[in-house]
Amino acid sequence: MCGIVGYLGQKKASDVILSGLHKLEYRGYDSCGITFYSEKKDTFITHKDQGRVRHLEDDFDYNHDNHLAIGHTRWATHGEPTQLNSHPHRSADGRFIIVHNGVIENYHEIKVKYLDNVTFTSETDTEVIVNLIEHFSKSLQISEAIRKTLSILEGSYALLILDTEHTNRLYAAKNKSPLLLGVAENGMTMASDVMALVGHADHYIPLEDKTYTEITATNDGFVYDMVDVIGKPIQTKMIKMDLVTEEIGKAGYAHYMLKEICEQPSVVRKIMNRYSKNGVFHIDENIIQALSSASNIHIIAAGTSMHAGLIAKHYFEVLAEIPTQVHIASEFAYNMPLLGEAPFFILISQSGETADLRACLVNLKEAHHPMLTVTNVGTSTLAREADYSLEIFAGPEIAVASTKAYVGQVTVLLILTFLLSDKKMFDLNAELSKAAVSMEAIIDNRDYVRQLVKDRIIKTSCFYIGRGIDYYTCMEAALKLKEISYIQTEGFAAGELKHGTIALIEKDIPVVAIITQEHISKNTRSNLQEVITRGAKTITISMKHVSNMKDDIVLMDTHELLTPLVSVIPTQLIAYYSALNLGRDIDKPRNLAKSVTVE
Ligand code: AGP
Numbered sequence: 001m002c003g004i005v006g007y008l009g010q011k012k013a014s015d016v017i018l019s020g021l022h023k024l025e026y027r028g029y030d031s032c033g034i035t036f037y038s039e040k041k042d043t044f045i046t047h048k049d050q051g052r053v054r055h056l057e058d059d060f061d062y063n064h065d066n067h068l069a070i071g072h073t074r075w076a077t078h079g080e081p082t083q084l085n086s087h088p089h090r091s092a093d094g095r096f097i098i099v100h101n102g103v104i105e106n107y108h109e110i111k112v113k114y115l116d117n118v119t120f121t122s123e124t125d126t127e128v129i130v131n132l133i134e135h136f137s138k139s140l141q142i143s144e145a146i147r148k149t150l151s152i153l154e155g156s157y158a159l160l161i162l163d164t165e166h167t168n169r170l171y172a173a174k175n176k177s178p179l180l181l182g183v184a185e186n187g188m189t190m191a192s193d194v195m196a197l198v199g200h201a202d203h204y205i206p207l208e209d210k211t212y213t214e215i216t217a218t219n220d221g222f223v224y225d226m227v228d229v230i231g232k233p234i235q236t237k238m239i240k241m242d243l244v245t246e247e248i249g250k251a252g253y254a255h256y257m258l259k260e261i262c263e264q265p266s267v268v269r270k271i272m273n274r275y276s277k278n279g280v281f282h283i284d285e286n287i288i289q290a291l292s293s294a295s296n297i298h299i300i301a302a303g304t305s306m307h308a309g310l311i312a313k314h315y316f317e318v319l320a321e322i323p324t325q326v327h328i329a330s331e332f333a334y335n336m337p338l339l340g341e342a343p344f345f346i347l348i349s350q351s352g353e354t355a356d357l358r359a360c361l362v363n364l365k366e367a368h369h370p371m372l373t374v375t376n377v378g379t380s381t382l383a384r385e386a387d388y389s390l391e392i393f394a395g396p397e398i399a400v401a402s403t404k405a406y407v408g409q410v411t412v413l414l415i416l417t418f419l420l421s422d423k424k425m426f427d428l429n430a431e432l433s434k435a436a437v438s439m440e441a442i443i444d445n446r447d448y449v450r451q452l453v454k455d456r457i458i459k460t461s462c463f464y465i466g467r468g469i470d471y472y473t474c475m476e477a478a479l480k481l482k483e484i485s486y487i488q489t490e491g492f493a494a495g496e497l498k499h500g501t502i503a504l505i506e507k508d509i510p511v512v513a514i515i516t517q518e519h520i521s522k523n524t525r526s527n528l529q530e531v532i533t534r535g536a537k538t539i540t541i542s543m544k545h546v547s548n549m550k551d552d553i554v555l556m557d558t559h560e561l562l563t564p565l566v567s568v569i570p571t572q573l574i575a576y577y578s579a580l581n582l583g584r585d586i587d588k589p590r591n592l593a594k595s596v597t598v599e
Helices: 013-027 053-058 107-114 126-137 142-152 256-262 264-274 285-292 303-318 355-366 381-385 404-420 428-444 446-456 469-485 494-499 518-533 560-581
Strands: 003-009 031-038 043-050 068-074 096-101 157-163 166-175 180-184 187-191 203-206 211-218 221-228 296-301 324-328 343-349 371-375 388-391 461-466 488-493 510-515 537-543 553-555
Touching (some): 003 013, 003 096, 003 157, 003 166, 003 211, 013 053, 013 068, 043 053, 068 157, 068 166, 096 126, 107 126, 126 157, 142 166, 142 211, 166 187, 180 221, 256 264, 256 560, 264 404, 264 428, 285 371, 285 388, 285 404, 296 303, 296 355, 303 324, 303 404, 303 469, 303 560, 343 355, 355 371, 355 381, 381 388, 388 404, 404 428, 428 446, 428 553, 428 560, 446 537, 446 553, 446 560, 461 494, 461 518, 469 510, 469 560, 488 494, 510 518, 510 560, 518 537, 537 560, 553 560
Parallel strands (some): 296 324, 296 343, 371 388, 461 488, 461 510
Antiparallel strands (some): 003 068, 003 187, 031 043, 096 157, 157 166, 166 211, 180 187, 180 203, 211 221
16 A cells, blocks of 8 residues: 655656656545656655646656655555645655655654654654654764664654755665665666656665665766665675566557456466466475475455455365465454464465565564465566465456456466366366456457446445355355445355345345356246345346256356356446446445455
């Protein structure tokens, strides 16, 4: 949550920051701001306000040469999204300026202990950090003052700091929140996400927790120095930039979400390529070994990734025959259940930065439990800190509503469980290829779904019903519809409806049924009949082998275990077109952020 970006180099810094903020806006978009050093005026100028980056740009004064700047896009935690609470924040005596992503847990204690004579202008925890630096700078060198501050802060932070007395330097620090240093000969860029480095860096370094970085413009170029809190130099890992500008654009689609929905067949094919050689699937033998010796598996995740975990549970139990439980990360972190004799943990996270999951990881690490992270970001915190990690190679997912990452997670976990299974019940290559074609067919037919949505979905509420893995898809479908259209939606086990919730069904309530599994298709159809009798407006999504003449969306067949990859596509389209009809901000729905780095 929140995106930060900083630049010191030969380019116009404010351009780098504004374009970076656009790319980071998916992380939070309540308010935003920028501070740059104007060479003409020899002063630091700040623009910040409520609302989006494009709004900030409208009033921006572009007539300043500048080569040093920091920026922020905010998802409010402490204090409402107002101009005063927007970042950057300045220390009371004006010397230091800061942007922050994260949450400082002991900000109140710090205020009382060190800063009782400071007048604060915002309600943020961030203002405490910048004033604490100022406090220590009265008796210490700047680097010592920042490191001393870090040793006191509790919580999560990625910080970029400007010192108005050193206009050739940019300072940074990190703990738990992501921060990368982008390196190029003509300048250094720091950002929360690799996307903001595209075009400005040849290589990047993911910063380690509890570290301090100082970037300096010298006569010989731009140099950086990375140390831990006590000032000891640390080893860094330089990674080559492999993202290109095209991968982070909309490619002509009206929204990122639609683009990402349409990319899903190619995500499946890319994963097949990445995890196979000459048509034979392969995953790191150490992971296979570790999972084979597990008595049971615990999958931990949040939101859409948790729904992918539910599908994976089915795979682990049917294909690998390992008992598997799925946990909501925010629950597991503080209410750990009985774990079994030799448990193995799988953390699923698109971003690899979700704070609820990180809290679980810390607990599990302390207890020396083995862990695998399945993620879209190979360099993310959760990928680096787990014992093993598997990447889903979905490419950058920019819409807040997750679509292609879900399909990527399910595909990778299917391949993993398939390799763990002795039986090899089907030809995985052939079935995944069929699934990709079936996904393509419904994507190509999306105008039909658009019309269906126009006719059947209303504004106030909706139900998705299904059984078995279809029920899991219903949960994901419901989350997608509510998060971008704001229509109250429930994903329900079809057979459970009659035990109370059917009381909500009345004339014209939309009910979408998902039917893909032969052994329970008749049961779901009976439940569907029960809601039709009570006046519901229904949409039926089925696979060909279990379809009826009157079904609204009939999907091309693939093996029954792979149907979740296909049946989720029309539900994503239903969510997309419902939100479009209602004029919602599809890629940036209200109150949400892509990367949830607060607990
Ligand atoms: C999905 O559409 C959501 N925006 C959200 O539920 C998301 O899946 C969840 O916050 C978990 O994120 P992660 O996969 O990055 O950990």
